[in-house]
Amino acid sequence: MxxxxxxxxxxxxxxxxxxxxxxxxxxxxxxxxxxxxxxxxxxxxxxxxxxxxxxxxxxxxxxxxxxxxxxxxxxxxxxxxxxxxxxxxxxxxxxxxxxxxxxxxxxxxxxxxxxxxxxxxxxxxxxxxxxxxxxxxxxxxxxxxxxxxxxxxxxxxxxxxxxxxxxxxxLPERELSAGLAEVIKYGLICDEPFLTWLEENVDRLRGLDQVALTTAIERSCAAKAAVVGADERESGVRATLNLGHTFGHAIETHMGYGVWLHGEAVAAGTVMALEMSARLGWISEQERDRGIRLFQRAGLPVVPPEDMTPEHFLEHMAVDKKVIDGRLRLVLLRRMGEAVVTDEYPKEVLQATLVADYRALVDQLRG
Amino acid sequence: MxxxxxxxxxxxxxxxxxxxxxxxxxxxxxxxxxxxxxxxxxxxxxxxxxxxxxxxxxxxxxxxxxxxxxxxxxxxxxxxxxxxxxxxxxxxxxxxxxxxxxxxxxxxxxxxxxxxxxxxxxxxxxxxxxxxxxxxxxxxxxxxxxxxxxxxxxxxxxxxxxxxxxxxxxLPERELSAGLAEVIKYGLICDEPFLTWLEENVDRLRGLDQVALTTAIERSCAAKAAVVGADERESGVRATLNLGHTFGHAIETHMGYGVWLHGEAVAAGTVMALEMSARLGWISEQERDRGIRLFQRAGLPVVPPEDMTPEHFLEHMAVDKKVIDGRLRLVLLRRMGEAVVTDEYPKEVLQATLVADYRALVDQLRG
Incomplete structure (x- = not known):
C-alpha cells in the first residue's frame, strides 16, 4: 500500500x-x-x-x-x-x-x-x-x-x-482506456518523464498489471495532489488540470451527456489542444504526434465527432467555467510536460484548430 | 453609518x-x-x-x-x-x-x-x-x-x-415583530444589559425610530458576529444562537412552512426554552416571565399552536440538525444573558415542558 x-x-x-x-x-x-x-x-x-x-x-x-x-x-x-x-x-x-x-x-x-x-x-x-x-x-x-x-x-x-x-x-475495457486519458494528461502537463514511462507501460496497464497500475495511479494522484495543494480553488495553476477539457466538454455537451465517456472526450479534446499548441509553435508536430499515438495506444478516440462544426464548439465553450469576462482561456502546452492557461493567442489560431482535419492527421500517422 | x-x-x-x-x-x-x-x-x-x-x-x-x-x-x-x-x-x-x-x-x-x-x-x-x-x-x-x-x-x-x-x-408590522424575536434572543443568550435597553426601547423600535433601530441592529449583529467569529461551523458556542429554534422549527414544520413567520415560531419556541430553564431551576419564574412579557410587547406569539401535542414536537425535533447520535441537544438559559447547549437534562423535564399549559401561564401574567 x-x-x-x-x-x-x-x-x-x-x-x-x-x-x-x-x-x-x-x-x-x-x-x-x-x-x-x-x-x-x-x-x-x-x-x-x-x-x-x-x-x-x-x-x-x-x-x-x-x-x-x-x-x-x-x-x-x-x-x-x-x-x-x-x-x-x-x-x-x-x-x-x-x-x-x-x-x-x-x-x-x-x-x-x-x-x-x-x-x-x-x-x-x-x-x-x-x-x-x-x-x-x-x-x-x-x-x-x-x-x-x-x-x-x-x-x-x-x-x-x-x-x-x-x-x-x-472495469469495462472502454472505461479503463477513458481513465488512461487523464493519466496521460498528467504526463503532458507536468511530468514529461512520466510520458516516457507510459509509452513503455501502456500495454501492461491495459492488461491490468497491478504493479503498473499502482505506479500509474500513485504518480497521477501525486501530480494532482501537488497542483491542488498549491491552488485549491482553481485561481491559477489548478486550471492546467483541465488540459483538453474545454474542447472535451464541448464534445460531451454536443453529443449529450454519457454518449462519449468523459475520458474519451478529454482525449479528443487534448488532441485539439496539442494541435493548437503546435500551430502556435510551442510544441513541434512530432511532439503533437507523440501525444496522439499514446492516446491511440491507450485505446482512445483522437478525432472529434464528425458532425461537430467550429460553431458547435464555440457555442458550447462560451459557457465554460474558464471564460473570464468574455475572453476564452484555454489550457495549452508551452512545451511537452508544461501546460499554461492563457487567453493570449490569435483568434485565427483557435479558428484554424477548430477546422483542422484531424482524420487526415491521424491517417498520416499510420503512414 | x-x-x-x-x-x-x-x-x-x-x-x-x-x-x-x-x-x-x-x-x-x-x-x-x-x-x-x-x-x-x-x-x-x-x-x-x-x-x-x-x-x-x-x-x-x-x-x-x-x-x-x-x-x-x-x-x-x-x-x-x-x-x-x-x-x-x-x-x-x-x-x-x-x-x-x-x-x-x-x-x-x-x-x-x-x-x-x-x-x-x-x-x-x-x-x-x-x-x-x-x-x-x-x-x-x-x-x-x-x-x-x-x-x-x-x-x-x-x-x-x-x-x-x-x-x-x-416592512409589514408583523414582520417587524418577527425580527424583534431574534433581537430579544441576543439579549437572552449573551447580553443581559441589552434586555434592559430593549424593555426601554421596544415601543420606539415598533414605531420605526431609525436611531433606535440602528442601535438594535448594530448590537444584534455585533453579538452574532462575535459568536460566529468564534465558531463558524457551529461545533460549539454558535449553536446558542438557536435558542428557541428547536421548538420553533417543530412549530414551523407542524404548521407548514410560511404559516407562522420564522420569528413568531422562535418567540413561542423561546418561551418553551425559558419554561424548561425555569423548571431546571436555572432561571427564576420571574425571569421567565420577564422574557415572555418582552416578546408580548414586541407583538409576538408566546404560546405554541393549540393543536400541537408533545408527540408532534418530539417527532419533528428528532430530525433537527442539533440531534447528535440520537441525543436531543437543546439550547437553554443557564441564567439571563447566558445560554448553554446541552443534552444533560432529565427527560421528564423536557416532557413537562412540552405538556405545560402556556395559555394559563400567559393569562396569569395579565393578573
Missing part, C-alpha cells in the same frame, strides 16, 4: 492506494466520527462491492443508497434521492457519506455530503481508473445542469480516499 | 448599517470583481428597491432575478430559477450575486452563489429586520426539504453586507 497526503492545511487528507484495500476497514474507521454511515453507489457497482464494504463496516449503522448508473443521472433529481434516503433514515449531521463508484458517484455523493445539513463527513472509495486518478482527488463535486456540465457544485474535500486497485479487474 | 467586521480570517467581511445606504454604491463596488452582477429578489421587494439598486450599479451588467415570495418557495425548484437565469445570461464564475430581500432570499441567493460554478462572489442587502439581525450574518445558506427545514445548504460567507435601515419603512 502507498499513502499520499493532499496538503490543504486543516483539511489535509490521505490517499491510500493498493490491492485489496476494500477489506481493510482500519483505514476508514479513523475518519468516521459517528455511528451512521451512508454508502452511495450505483446499480452497476453496488452488486460488486456494496456487501463487501458493508461487512467491513460491521458495527456501524450502514445505509446503502443505490442510484441509477450513468452521467445522464448526474442531476438534481438523482441527488435528491440521496437527501431523501438520509432524511428518511434520520441521519444527523455527524453521519459519514462514502462514495463507492466512479466519478459520477463521487461527484454526486460529495456534493450531497457538502450540502446535507450544510456539510457532513465524506470518504471517497473510487472504483474506476478515471475517478481514482482524477475526480477523487481535489474536492470538486457537483451535478450537471441542462445548460452546462458541472455548473452546480461545491469545492468539498473528503476526509480520506481509499483506492483498491483490484476493483479495476471488474 | 456604522461598520462592523465579522472576523473570519481571509473570509472576513464588513457589515455596513445606516439610513439610505442603498444609494451608496461606493460601499458595494469594492466587493464586485467582474462586470456581471445578478440581483436576486422577490415579487414583493423587487418593485420597491430593484430599480434603485440597479441604478446605483450603473456601469455593471446587471441581471435582475425575481423569485416568488415566501418560505413555501424556499426549495429546489425556485433555486433552479436562479441557475437557469445565470446560465441563460451566460454569467461566468466572476459574477457577483446580490441578495435583495429577506431571509428566504438571502438563504437561497447565498446557496445559489455557493453552488453556481462551485462558488461565486456574494453580497447581502437584507431588507427585513429578521434578515438584518440574523440570517445576513454568519454565512448559513440553504433551502428546505419536504422532510425538514434547511436540510440542504452550505456555510458560505458574503463578501459584504449592506443594511439600509430605511428599508424597514416598507
Amino acid at each position: 502507498q499513502t499520499l497526503k493532499v496538503e490543504l492545511g486543516e483539511r489535509s487528507y490521505p490517499i491510500h492506494i493498493g490491492e485489496g484495500l476494500l477489506d481493510r476497514p482500519e483505514l476508514l474507521k479513523p475518519y468516521i466520527a459517528g455511528k451512521q454511515v451512508a454508502i452511495v453507489s450505483n446499480a452497476t457497482v453496488a452488486p460488486l462491492y456494496m456487501e463487501r464494504l458493508t461487512q467491513a463496516l460491521a458495527g456501524y449503522n450502514v445505509l446503502p443508497i443505490v442510484l441509477p448508473d450513468g452521467e445522464a443521472f448526474k442531476n438534481w433529481e438523482t441527488l435528491q434521492l440521496i437527501f431523501d434516503a438520509l432524511l428518511t433514515a434520520r441521519h444527523d449531521r455527524r453521519t459519514t457519506v462514502i462514495a463507492l463508484g466512479g466519478g459520477v458517484i463521487g461527484d454526486m455523493a460529495g456534493f450531497a455530503a457538502a450540502c446535507y445539513q450544510r456539510g457532513v463527513d465524506f470518504i471517497q472509495v473510487p472504483t474506476t481508473l478515471l475517478s481514482q486518478v482524477d475526480s477523487s482527488v481535489g474536492g470538486k463535486t457537483g451535478i450537471n445542469h441542462p445548460l452546462g456540465k458541472n455548473m452546480v457544485g461545491a469545492f468539498y474535500q473528503p476526509n480520506a480516499v481509499l483506492i483498491d486497485t483490484a476493483s479495476l479487474n471488474t | 456604522q461598520t462592523l467586521k465579522v472576523e473570519l480570517g481571509e473570509r472576513s467581511y464588513p457589515i455596513h448599517i445606516g439610513e439610505g445606504l442603498l444609494d451608496r454604491p461606493e460601499l458595494l463596488k469594492p466587493y464586485i470583481a467582474g462586470k456581471q452582477v445578478a440581483i436576486v429578489s422577490n415579487a414583493t421587494v423587487a418593485p420597491l428597491y430593484m430599480e434603485r439598486l440597479t441604478q446605483a450599479l450603473a456601469g455593471y451588467n446587471v441581471l435582475p432575478i425575481v423569485l416568488p415570495d415566501g418560505e413555501a418557495f424556499k426549495n429546489w425548484e425556485t433555486l433552479q430559477l436562479i441557475f437557469d437565469a445565470l446560465l441563460t445570461a451566460r454569467h461566468d464564475r466572476r459574477t457577483t450575486v446580490i441578495a435583495l430581500g429577506g431571509g428566504v432570499i438571502g438563504d437561497m441567493a447565498g446557496f445559489a452563489a455557493a453552488c453556481y460554478q462551485r462558488g461565486v462572489d456574494f453580497i447581502q442587502v437584507p431588507t427585513t429586520l429578521l434578515s438584518q439581525v440574523d440570517s445576513s450574518v454568519g454565512g448559513k445558506t440553504g433551502i428546505n426539504h419536504p422532510l425538514g427545514k434547511n436540510m440542504v445548504g452550505a456555510f458560505y460567507q458574503p463578501n459584504a453586507v449592506l443594511i439600509d435601515t430605511a428599508s424597514l419603512n416598507t
Whole structure:
C-alpha cells in the first residue's frame, strides 16, 4: 500500500492506494466520527462491492443508497434521492457519506455530503481508473445542469480516499482506456518523464498489471495532489488540470451527456489542444504526434465527432467555467510536460484548430 | 453609518448599517470583481428597491432575478430559477450575486452563489429586520426539504453586507415583530444589559425610530458576529444562537412552512426554552416571565399552536440538525444573558415542558 497526503492545511487528507484495500476497514474507521454511515453507489457497482464494504463496516449503522448508473443521472433529481434516503433514515449531521463508484458517484455523493445539513463527513472509495486518478482527488463535486456540465457544485474535500486497485479487474475495457486519458494528461502537463514511462507501460496497464497500475495511479494522484495543494480553488495553476477539457466538454455537451465517456472526450479534446499548441509553435508536430499515438495506444478516440462544426464548439465553450469576462482561456502546452492557461493567442489560431482535419492527421500517422 | 467586521480570517467581511445606504454604491463596488452582477429578489421587494439598486450599479451588467415570495418557495425548484437565469445570461464564475430581500432570499441567493460554478462572489442587502439581525450574518445558506427545514445548504460567507435601515419603512408590522424575536434572543443568550435597553426601547423600535433601530441592529449583529467569529461551523458556542429554534422549527414544520413567520415560531419556541430553564431551576419564574412579557410587547406569539401535542414536537425535533447520535441537544438559559447547549437534562423535564399549559401561564401574567 502507498499513502499520499493532499496538503490543504486543516483539511489535509490521505490517499491510500493498493490491492485489496476494500477489506481493510482500519483505514476508514479513523475518519468516521459517528455511528451512521451512508454508502452511495450505483446499480452497476453496488452488486460488486456494496456487501463487501458493508461487512467491513460491521458495527456501524450502514445505509446503502443505490442510484441509477450513468452521467445522464448526474442531476438534481438523482441527488435528491440521496437527501431523501438520509432524511428518511434520520441521519444527523455527524453521519459519514462514502462514495463507492466512479466519478459520477463521487461527484454526486460529495456534493450531497457538502450540502446535507450544510456539510457532513465524506470518504471517497473510487472504483474506476478515471475517478481514482482524477475526480477523487481535489474536492470538486457537483451535478450537471441542462445548460452546462458541472455548473452546480461545491469545492468539498473528503476526509480520506481509499483506492483498491483490484476493483479495476471488474472495469469495462472502454472505461479503463477513458481513465488512461487523464493519466496521460498528467504526463503532458507536468511530468514529461512520466510520458516516457507510459509509452513503455501502456500495454501492461491495459492488461491490468497491478504493479503498473499502482505506479500509474500513485504518480497521477501525486501530480494532482501537488497542483491542488498549491491552488485549491482553481485561481491559477489548478486550471492546467483541465488540459483538453474545454474542447472535451464541448464534445460531451454536443453529443449529450454519457454518449462519449468523459475520458474519451478529454482525449479528443487534448488532441485539439496539442494541435493548437503546435500551430502556435510551442510544441513541434512530432511532439503533437507523440501525444496522439499514446492516446491511440491507450485505446482512445483522437478525432472529434464528425458532425461537430467550429460553431458547435464555440457555442458550447462560451459557457465554460474558464471564460473570464468574455475572453476564452484555454489550457495549452508551452512545451511537452508544461501546460499554461492563457487567453493570449490569435483568434485565427483557435479558428484554424477548430477546422483542422484531424482524420487526415491521424491517417498520416499510420503512414 | 456604522461598520462592523465579522472576523473570519481571509473570509472576513464588513457589515455596513445606516439610513439610505442603498444609494451608496461606493460601499458595494469594492466587493464586485467582474462586470456581471445578478440581483436576486422577490415579487414583493423587487418593485420597491430593484430599480434603485440597479441604478446605483450603473456601469455593471446587471441581471435582475425575481423569485416568488415566501418560505413555501424556499426549495429546489425556485433555486433552479436562479441557475437557469445565470446560465441563460451566460454569467461566468466572476459574477457577483446580490441578495435583495429577506431571509428566504438571502438563504437561497447565498446557496445559489455557493453552488453556481462551485462558488461565486456574494453580497447581502437584507431588507427585513429578521434578515438584518440574523440570517445576513454568519454565512448559513440553504433551502428546505419536504422532510425538514434547511436540510440542504452550505456555510458560505458574503463578501459584504449592506443594511439600509430605511428599508424597514416598507416592512409589514408583523414582520417587524418577527425580527424583534431574534433581537430579544441576543439579549437572552449573551447580553443581559441589552434586555434592559430593549424593555426601554421596544415601543420606539415598533414605531420605526431609525436611531433606535440602528442601535438594535448594530448590537444584534455585533453579538452574532462575535459568536460566529468564534465558531463558524457551529461545533460549539454558535449553536446558542438557536435558542428557541428547536421548538420553533417543530412549530414551523407542524404548521407548514410560511404559516407562522420564522420569528413568531422562535418567540413561542423561546418561551418553551425559558419554561424548561425555569423548571431546571436555572432561571427564576420571574425571569421567565420577564422574557415572555418582552416578546408580548414586541407583538409576538408566546404560546405554541393549540393543536400541537408533545408527540408532534418530539417527532419533528428528532430530525433537527442539533440531534447528535440520537441525543436531543437543546439550547437553554443557564441564567439571563447566558445560554448553554446541552443534552444533560432529565427527560421528564423536557416532557413537562412540552405538556405545560402556556395559555394559563400567559393569562396569569395579565393578573
